[in-house]
Amino acid sequence: MSPKVSISKFDSLKGNEEFIGGEFKRYDEDISAIKEKLRDLIEKSVGSIDNLIKTGDRVLIKPNLAFLAPPESFSVVDPRVIEALVSLLKEESKAGEVWVGDNPSLGKHVGRAKPAFKAAEMEQAAYRGGADKVLYFDEESSIEIDIPMAKVFKKASVFRPIIDADVLINLPKMKTHLGGTVTLGLKNWQGIIPNVHPSGQQQDTHRIDLDQKIADLLRIRKADLTIVDGIIAMEGQGPHAGTPLEMNLLIAGKDTVAVDSVTSYIMGYEPHEVPSTQIAFSEGQGEMRLDKIEIDGVSLESVRRFFKRPASNPVGLIPGIDVLIQQTCPGCYKYIRGALDSFSQSLDTEKFVEENGESLIIAGGVPSLDYTDAEGKHLFVIGDCWKKFESRAEVEKAMEVAETVTEYPGCAPIYVFAQLNTDLAAMNS
Numbered sequence: 001m002s003p004k005v006s007i008s009k010f011d012s013l014k015g016n017e018e019f020i021g022g023e024f025k026r027y028d029e030d031i032s033a034i035k036e037k038l039r040d041l042i043e044k045s046v047g048s049i050d051n052l053i054k055t056g057d058r059v060l061i062k063p064n065l066a067f068l069a070p071p072e073s074f075s076v077v078d079p080r081v082i083e084a085l086v087s088l089l090k091e092e093s094k095a096g097e098v099w100v101g102d103n104p105s106l107g108k109h110v111g112r113a114k115p116a117f118k119a120a121e122m123e124q125a126a127y128r129g130g131a132d133k134v135l136y137f138d139e140e141s142s143i144e145i146d147i148p149m150a151k152v153f154k155k156a157s158v159f160r161p162i163i164d165a166d167v168l169i170n171l172p173k174m175k176t177h178l179g180g181t182v183t184l185g186l187k188n189w190q191g192i193i194p195n196v197h198p199s200g201q202q203q204d205t206h207r208i209d210l211d212q213k214i215a216d217l218l219r220i221r222k223a224d225l226t227i228v229d230g231i232i233a234m235e236g237q238g239p240h241a242g243t244p245l246e247m248n249l250l251i252a253g254k255d256t257v258a259v260d261s262v263t264s265y266i267m268g269y270e271p272h273e274v275p276s277t278q279i280a281f282s283e284g285q286g287e288m289r290l291d292k293i294e295i296d297g298v299s300l301e302s303v304r305r306f307f308k309r310p311a312s313n314p315v316g317l318i319p320g321i322d323v324l325i326q327q328t329c330p331g332c333y334k335y336i337r338g339a340l341d342s343f344s345q346s347l348d349t350e351k352f353v354e355e356n357g358e359s360l361i362i363a364g365g366v367p368s369l370d371y372t373d374a375e376g377k378h379l380f381v382i383g384d385c386w387k388k389f390e391s392r393a394e395v396e397k398a399m400e401v402a403e404t405v406t407e408y409p410g411c412a413p414i415y416v417f418a419q420l421n422t423d424l425a426a427m428n429s
Helices: 016-020 028-046 079-092 113-119 122-129 160-164 187-192 210-218 256-266 275-282 330-346 349-356 392-401 416-426
Strands: 004-009 058-063 097-102 133-136 142-146 155-159 167-171 173-177 181-183 225-237 241-253 294-297 321-326 359-364 378-382 404-408
Touching (some): 016 241, 028 079, 058 079, 122 133, 167 187, 210 275, 241 256, 330 416, 378 392
Parallel strands (some): 321 359, 359 378
Antiparallel strands (some): 142 155, 225 241
């Protein structure tokens, strides 16, 4: 039987113009309109809300909280969707309790769930909708689980509510991602495991095998329903420095792989261009072939847009902040690029270099390095793998002659995404 994916489109919402303009505003009519669309999507996806939720079920909505960011970042799920979905489930299902829970994936630097929920206005939205609990996963217990048939992520510590919930609803945001191509239902499962830094399960496979890790995570527990918030999507340098794009879409289905395939196609990608989707499909975890998926609602071609794609290479991005990155996996490329994207958005980089001097960022084995290239510069050394190459001695000499030295231990340390930006900005104070 072919999986079904339902697509619903709004004409627009009253608050969209202000939201895209930089100020989130909630209007009752927007909540009502979203609730109506969600009701229709659930009925088309699973037959009826009673097919999804039985009497007394504990329902967990797992949104894409991403990191500490306001709604206007468009990195996080629209609070209006949270409120409308919770309200719908409380009013029209037989759920015993409705929870909203997540943990941001960037870890100790910007990854605390409680402030992130508040900053994103998701907590406020959840309680307006009548949620019984907002769960800060990093304050919840976790359970160690073996993942049968997994390829690289064979064991995981999983937040307990993911296991305890009777019904699990996956609520990702439609956006591009410089590390994962797009971040939809599969990528949203990053938040079901704890962060451990500077090394540990959350980042140990956050390198070239990230997409296999994402597919492995799906084996822990599949969502009972995946709903994509595509009202105001993000294109370009997602998940944090992209551009909002008004799509006015909600997309839903039981098969997360199928939902991701349809959504990525709407974003201008062929499903096989998203590695996590390709891997999960090849392992039999869901359907990727569009001609094997039943599409309900508006047609794919009528809503398809070609999103600006994220660039992951940081070399040459900011004059005066040089990046020397060789003999390394894509992990460091992506997270250095993410940090520099944020940094370049926050201030005048030309003035910064003029006032603070030049910087050099090093990652991986760097045989072309002449240690004198670091002389008098601010040196940032990313990760641990540089120590395993013959160029190690040259890096150590560079650390001796640099003006300042900052190290970021770990393998493909994803916290560099936030911390490098923070450390560069601190030089300007």
